[in-house]
Structure formats: C-alpha cells, structure tokens
Amino acid sequence: MAKKGQYVYEYPHPAxxxxxxxxxxxxxxxxxxxxxxxxxxxxxxxAYVGEWALPGGFLDADSDANVAFAASRELKxxxxxxxxxxxxxxxxxxxxINRDPRERxxxxxxxxxxxxxxxxxxTDAERAEWFSWDAIPALAFDHDKILRVAFSRLKQxxxxxxxxxxxxxxxxxxxxxxxxxxxxxxxKFDRRNFANKMKHFGILEEVDDGTPRRGTRTPIKxxxxxxxxDRLKRKGFQLEF
Amino acid sequence: MAKKGQYVYEYPHPAxxxxxxxxxxxxxxxxxxxxxxxxxxxxxxxAYVGEWALPGGFLDADSDANVAFAASRELKxxxxxxxxxxxxxxxxxxxxINRDPRERxxxxxxxxxxxxxxxxxxTDAERAEWFSWDAIPALAFDHDKILRVAFSRLKQxxxxxxxxxxxxxxxxxxxxxxxxxxxxxxxKFDRRNFANKMKHFGILEEVDDGTPRRGTRTPIKxxxxxxxxDRLKRKGFQLEF
DNA sequence: TTATCTTTGCGTAAAGTTTACACAAACATA
DNA sequence: TATGTTTGTGTAAACTTTACGCAAAGATAA
Numbered sequence: 001m002a003k004k005g006q007y008v009y010e011y012p013h014p015a016x017x018x019x020x021x022x023x024x025x026x027x028x029x030x031x032x033x034x035x036x037x038x039x040x041x042x043x044x045x046x047a048y049v050g051e052w053a054l055p056g057g058f059l060d061a062d063s064d065a066n067v068a069f070a071a072s073r074e075l076k077x078x079x080x081x082x083x084x085x086x087x088x089x090x091x092x093x094x095x096x097i098n099r100d101p102r103e104r105x106x107x108x109x110x111x112x113x114x115x116x117x118x119x120x121x122x123t124d125a126e127r128a129e130w131f132s133w134d135a136i137p138a139l140a141f142d143h144d145k146i147l148r149v150a151f152s153r154l155k156q157x158x159x160x161x162x163x164x165x166x167x168x169x170x171x172x173x174x175x176x177x178x179x180x181x182x183x184x185x186x187x188k189f190d191r192r193n194f195a196n197k198m199k200h201f202g203i204l205e206e207v208d209d210g211t212p213r214r215g216t217r218t219p220i221k222x223x224x225x226x227x228x229x230d231r232l233k234r235k236g237f238q239l240e241f
Numbered sequence: 242m243a244k245k246g247q248y249v250y251e252y253p254h255p256a257x258x259x260x261x262x263x264x265x266x267x268x269x270x271x272x273x274x275x276x277x278x279x280x281x282x283x284x285x286x287x288a289y290v291g292e293w294a295l296p297g298g299f300l301d302a303d304s305d306a307n308v309a310f311a312a313s314r315e316l317k318x319x320x321x322x323x324x325x326x327x328x329x330x331x332x333x334x335x336x337x338i339n340r341d342p343r344e345r346x347x348x349x350x351x352x353x354x355x356x357x358x359x360x361x362x363x364t365d366a367e368r369a370e371w372f373s374w375d376a377i378p379a380l381a382f383d384h385d386k387i388l389r390v391a392f393s394r395l396k397q398x399x400x401x402x403x404x405x406x407x408x409x410x411x412x413x414x415x416x417x418x419x420x421x422x423x424x425x426x427x428x429k430f431d432r433r434n435f436a437n438k439m440k441h442f443g444i445l446e447e448v449d450d451g452t453p454r455r456g457t458r459t460p461i462k463x464x465x466x467x468x469x470x471d472r473l474k475r476k477g478f479q480l481e482f
Numbered sequence: 483t484t485a486t487c488t489t490t491g492c493g494t495a496a497a498g499t500t501t502a503c504a505c506a507a508a509c510a511t512a
Numbered sequence: 513t514a515t516g517t518t519t520g521t522g523t524a525a526a527c528t529t530t531a532c533g534c535a536a537a538g539a540t541a542a
Contacts, residue, residue, distance in 0.1 A: 004251050011245065012302040013254035016347055059336075061253040061345040067336040090333055093349045095300075095308040103250075104302040106257055108334045160397075175490080192492075193530065215537035216490040416519080433521075434501065456508035457520040 014095075014104040018071035019056030019143070020088065021109065021150035022081065024116035025167040027176050030133040030183040031116060032147065035078050037140055038127070047101050048140035054147070055079050055128065056107065067108045075112075080124035083112050089157070091150045099142045111150040113166035133183070158184055160236045162203060165224045171207050173219035174198070201237065203229040255336075255345040259312035260297030260384070261329065262350065262391035263322065265357035266408040268417050271374040271424040272357060273388065276319050278381055279368070288342050289381030295388070296320050296369065297348065308349045316353075321365035324353050330398070332391045340383045352391040354407035374424070399425055401477045403444060406465045412448050414460035415439070442478065444470040 022033035034052045057074035064070040068085035075081050088110040095106040116130070123130075131137065136147065157163070163184070164177055178194045198204060207221040263274035275293045298315035305311040309326035316322050329351040336347040357371070364371075372378065377388065398404070404425070405418055419435045439445060448462040 007250045007253045009248045009250075009254065009256075011256070011299065012248045013250065014257055014300065014302040015250075015252070016255055016257065058252065059255065059347075061255040065338055067334055067347065092331055093308055093334060095349075097306055106300075106308065108336075156401075173490095190531070191490080192532085195491080196493095197529090213491095216492085216535080217488085217537045217539085219490060414519095431502075432519080433503085436520085437522095438500090454520095457506080458508045458510090458518055460519060 012104070014106045015100075016059040016061070016067070017056055017105055017107040018059055018067045018074060019054040019107050019109050019146060020071050020075050020083075021054060021091070021111040021147055022075070022079075022083070022114060023111060023154065023167065024114050024119065024130060025180050025183070026116045027169075027172075028179065030180075031130040032133060032136065033079060033081070033123070033128055034131055034137075034139070035127045036129070051140040052131075052137045053140040054109075054143045055081075068110065071108075071110050078124075079128035080122055081114070081119060081128075082122070083114065088112050089153070091146075091153045094142055094146055096142065107146070109146045109150055111154055113154075113163065115167060115169060117169045155184055155186075161233050162201070162229060162237070165226075165229055171221050171223050173221060175219055177222070201228075201232060203232055253345070255347045256341075257300040257302070257308070258297055258346055258348040259300055259308045259315060260295040260348050260350050260387060261312050261316050261324075262295060262332070262352040262388055263316070263320075263324070263355060264352060264395065264408065265355050265360065265371060266421050266424070267357045268410075268413075269420065271421075272371045273374060273377065274320060274322070274364070274369055275372055275378075275380070276368045277370070292381040293372075293378045294381040295350075295384045296322075309351065312349075312351050319365075320369035321363055322355070322360060322369075323363070324355065329353050330394070332387075332394045335383055335387055337383065348387070350387045350391055352395055354395075354404065356408060356410055358410045396425055396427075402474050403442070403470060403478070406467075406470055412462050412464050414462060416460055418463070442469075442473060444473055 020033075024031045024033065033055065035055045037048050037051050037053050055075050055078045056071060057078065059067055059070040064073065066085070068088045068090065071088055072083055072085040075083055089112065091109040091111055093106060093108050097104065099105065099107075120130075133151075136144070138144070139147065154163075158181070164172075164180060167180060168176060174195050175191075177198065178189060178191065181194070182188055203225050204222045205225045207223050209221060213220070261274075265272045265274065274296065276296045278289050278292050278294050296316050296319045297312060298319070300308055300311040305314065307326070309329045309331065312329055313324055313326040316324055330353065332350040332352055334347060334349050338345065340346065340348075361371075374392075377385070379385070380388065395404075399422070405413075405421060408421060409417060415436050416432075418439065419430060419432065422435070423429055444466050445463045446466045448464050450462060454461070
C-alpha cells in the first residue's frame with residue numbers, strides 16, 4: 001500500500017477507485033454483497049460512515065497493476081472474498097464531479113458472479129452482508145446507480161454467454177436454473193420450453209446419484225458439462241426467448 | 242482549463258484521460274479518425290510525438306463535469322469535431338501500470354458514430370485524418386488495443402440496436418446499408434434475405450425523388466423513418482442473422 | 483385417511499423465422 | 513455487340529419458437 005505523504009502534480013488529478021457488484025444466487029433469489037462503511041484509511045476525511053456500500057476502494061497508482069487488480073485486492077480486504085482480477089467484468093466508469101464529497105473520485109465499476117454456497121463461510125461477516133436483490137438498502141455515494149447499471153449489464157451479457165456455472169452449486173435442478181434466468185432477465189418462461197432449449201445447448205449432464213427416481217415430483221439433478229460449457233462460452237450464443 | 246501549478250495529495254493519484262474512437266462510413270468502408278501527436282500541453286514530458294493516436298486528452302479534475310464531457314471537449318479541440326458527450330458510448334477503461342511512459346495514466350475509452358459526409362468539411366485536417374479500417378497505421382500507447390476493443394463493442398451493440406442512422410447519409414441505398422452491416426459484423430449476407438429483414442423492421446422509408454426507375458440496376462433510395470427508428474432503438478431488437 | 487393442490491417430466495401441433503436459391507432488366511465494360 | 517455485374521422480386525424447405533395437455537407422486541389441508 002502506498003505510504004501517506006506528499007504527492008505533487010502539475011495538474012489536478014482525480015482519485016480513482018474500483019468498486020465491485022458481487023452477485024450470488026441461493027437457489028431462490030439473486031443476492032448482492034454489500035459492506036458497512038467504517039472509517040476510511042485512505043482519505044483525509046471520512047464519508048458515509050455506517051452506511052451500506054459496494055465493496056471497493058482506491059487504486060494505488062504506484063503499485064496496483066491495473067484497476068481490476070485493485071478491485072480484487074479491495075474485495076479481499078473488505079469482505080474476505082477472493083476473486084481473481086480476471087473474473088471481474090468491467091461495467092462502466094462513474095465520474096460525476098460531486099459524486100464523492102471529499103474530493104474528485106472516479107470509480108470503475110465491476111461485477112462478479114459467485115457460488116453463494118461455497119462462499120458464505122469465507123465471507124467476513126463483520127463488515128459484509130448479502131442482500132436480496134429486491135431488498136437493497138439505501139446506499140452511499142451513487143452506488144445505487146452503479147448497482148442498477150451493473151445489473152443491466154449482467155442482463156445484457158446473459159444473452160450471449162451462459163451464466164449458470166458461476167452462480168449455481170455444482171449440482172442443481174432445472175427449476176433452479178430456470179429461476180436463476182428468470183431472476184436476472186426479469187421475465188417468466190414456460191417451464192417445458194425452457195428445459196427443451198437448455199437441453200439443446202448440450203451443456204447439461206444428468207447426475208445419477210444412485211437414488212432411483214420414483215416419480216416426477218423430485219427434479220432431475222444436473223451438473224454442467226464443463227468442456228461444452230466453456231466452448232459455448234467462448235463461442236457465444238444467442239439466447240432469444 | 243486547469244492552471245499549471247502545484248497540486249498536492251496525501252496518496253498517489255493517476256492522471257485520467259478520455260479517448261475517442263470515432264467511426265465513420267463513406268458508403269464503402271468503415272473509417273476511423275486519428276490525430277498526429279504534437280507537443281503535449283498538459284504533461285511535463287512529451288511522448289510519442291509525431292505518431293498517430295486516438296483523439297482524446299486529460300480530464301480536468303477541477304472542471305470537467307464527467308469523463309464523457311472531457312472526451313467531447315478534447316475531441317473538439319483536437320479535430321474540430323463537435324460530438325455531444327451524450328452521443329459518446331463508453332467502451333472500457335485501460336489502466337495497465339506502464340501504458341504511458343510519463344506517469345500513471347488511466348484512460349476511459351469511448352466510441353462515436355458520425356456521418357462521414359457531413360463531417361469532412363468540419364474536421365481540422367491539420368492534425369486529424371480518416372483511415373480505412375483495414376489500413377490503420379501503428380498507433381501510440383496501447384491505442385491499437387483500444388481500437389480493437391471499441392470495434393468489438395460496436396459489433397456487439399449492433400445486435401441490439403439499429404446503427405445505420407448515425408453513420409449513413411440521409412439518403413442511402415439497400416446495398417450501402419448492407420455493406421455497412423457487413424463491414425461492422427465482418428460477415429456476408431444474402432442480399433435478398435438482408436433486404437427482407439430490414440424492411441420488416443419498419444424503419445425504412447422509400448424516397449421518391451421524382452426520377453422514374455427505368456430498370457432494377459439503379460437502386461431504390463431510402464431514408465430512415467426517424468420515429469420508428471428511435472422507437473426500435475429504445476426498445477432494442479434482436480439481429481440474429 | 484382421503485381429497486386436493488402443486489411440482490415435475492415428457493411431447494406435439496401450429497405459427498413464425500431463417501435459409502437457400504433463380505430469373506429478368508438495365509447499366510458497365512471489353 | 514457480347515459479356516459481365518448490379519439490382520429488384522418471391523417462394524419452398526428447414527428450422528425454431530410458442531402454446532398447451534396429460535400423468536405421476538409428493539405436499540397440504542380437511
């Protein structure tokens with residue numbers, strides 16, 4: 001981390017932060033990871049202390065390799081979550097002149113997708129907390145706006161790339177997969193058509209856990225066929241619905 | 242513009258620039274506007290003098306309302322082109338630690354679409370020049386990378402939004418429209434299927450310029466039905482091909 | 483315990499979309 | 513004058529999407 005000191009420039013420079021919208025899915029609802037703001041270490045004054053905000057923090061201009069790296073580093077520091085910089089999807093910059101009361105701050109927003117199940121334990125519950133998508137509290141700065149933009153980006157991306165693997169537990173059911181898509185796209189699909197389409201992509205593998213299925217009420221369990229999934233992800237697809 | 246002086250911060254701050262990839266279309270080829278780098282006014286040292294680069298420049302942290310505004314302002318200063326900040330599409334940030342030899346500089350890349358015909362006159366030919374997409378010279382900094390990313394973003398956006406109005410002259414022909422789409426998407430379409438599809442969207446209006454068409458060799462002239470075009474743009478569509 | 487509701491799986495017919503393709507007219511070129 | 517190129521138009525076949533019915537068994541309520 002940069003040492004506090006005197007950094008002098010001939011022209012005014014903004015501070016740059018990297019913020020993360022971390023999406024998780026518990027099998028029922030889309031969730032977002034937020035942190036409770038404490039005292040800032042890096043700025044001369046504090047702002048929005050005690051309020052909920054997106055995890056993120058200042059880029060260290062002297063040592064962070066790039067913005068995504070700064071985002072990953074801050075995420076780890078603030079929430080305990082380890083997400084490699086390469087798994088962060090850049091969303092957009094937010095640069096309005098007064099978005100931070102302390103000084104000019106430009107933020108580069110990112111989003112990430114995590115398996116909620118595997119991550120809950122590793123999360124630093126002291127400061128971080130998961131919120132249901134439709135129960136987000138008031139947020140510091142312009143973070144509500146960032147959240148909306150990140151979500152609409154995810155919504156857009158999902159048309160071109162499969163998105164379940166990153167969010168679902170390894171073994172899941174068709175209704176869970178459908179609910180995930182419905183949560184992100186904010187629409188309802190016909191159960192049967194959805195299943196047919198998903199099966200056609202060839203990225204699903206039935207899991208045979210020995211238990212003979214006695215009726216249709218207990219859903220079939222699937223996992224992703226990783227190889228086909230990755231191929232489809234690279235190649236892209238058209239999810240039209 | 243910010244006065245040169247002493248700007249002091251407790252932590253290191255990067256400089257922030259806004260760069261623009263301006264796409265134009267002359268009825269045959271996709272083109273990009275580049276500038277020849279001269280002496281920098283704003284940085285202590287110069288870099289890449291005499292080389293071609295994307296238009297753009299430093300955000301003035303004290304006075305630019307936001308990054309898009311800075312991009313618009315710099316574009317005007319460097320090329321004479323007036324493009325409102327609202328017409329710039331943000332692409333991504335580029336923040337690798339050594340992308341500028343002078344100091345840490347993070348750039349926010351944008352793209353814009355302009356009618357080449359209407360703009361040629363207004364462009365400051367002293368410094369700016371249009372290059373065909375497949376004859377781009379070596380560029381300063383990481384601008385070739387930015388160019389590629391901006392292009393692929395345009396390519397992606399075109400699947401969801403009609404894009405001809407911004408690039409074509411007011412009156413154009415079906416082959417021109419098709420060629421534009423083929424240039425951006427880098428594929429070939431069947432002439433007849435392309436025309437059918439475009440007509441179905443209901444955004445084209447035949448232009449009757451009095452001249453009776455004597456044969457099929459002279460193409461029919463179209464203009465966009467602005468109202469339908471804007472509605473389609475807001476609503477989005479699926480261009481699948 | 484029984485009746486009813488809900489969840490899941492499977493499959494098909496109808497509507498819509500995409501793809502592939504041929505011919506005729508006139509301008510351009512050799 | 514002959515040949516090639518450009519443009520317009522329309523249709524049949526293949527494929528995709530949509531809408532929907534039925535049966536089995538667990539869940540719930542009486």
